[in-house]
Amino acid sequence: MTSASLYRTLYVLVHALFSVYRWLVNAVQEIGGVFVDICHEFGPSTSSIYQENETGLISKIPKHITILLGNEQPSFKDMANIISWCMGNQILFLSFYDHKGILKKNQDKLEETITKALPPNNHVIWHNSPNSIYKNGFIGQKIHVKLLSRESGKQALAQVTRNLCKSTINHSDISIESLGKALQKDFEFPDPDLAISFGEYLNLQGYPPWQIRVTEFLSIKSHRQLRYRTFLEQLYVYGKCEQRFGK
16 A cells, blocks of 8 residues: 555545544533433523622623524524513614524524513514514613525625615716625624624625625524523623734
């Protein structure tokens, strides 16, 4: 056997062993996640008094956080925890990006989970539901939540492009700038200040690129069994980041 063949054989063997290892790790995480969903509840760390004391130590709070779920199956109780924590930290906008589209198909289950956990005067304004109506004058805390999938970016780009072509403006006036403004208006939310990516490595998985030009990205291995302290650490890190916006 030549040295080249030996190296090739070793490479294939190492790759195969690593693939088996990753499969076993993912299988354990998925099986464990089933039990977590059964017994995982909102912990005492979500109390408003605790959150107010901790938030006072953070120098800068993001206005909009976007969550990239990665390849894990969504844990609705953990997603509901994140919504509750964002509300407690005065974060007004929260979006979840699930490239598989599972969250959007099961929005009712997520709404039911968070409704059971929140105090009566706290309100979640869902921007994916046609029956969700925004009202001023809410008593208590409120947060705007939007569920995104891979189709969200493609459909938005196609629809905005069609609308521009059908509009009364001169086609020669259509530019990247006008398209960008139209996309921002269609998105409804401000661009994310902070993106938290869940997974072994950062992968945008088709996230709409025009929304994340100045977004700060941080990574956490898994959203399952996510603790408030871990979430708060991301806010600490973001608060210390200096965003120069291209300067």
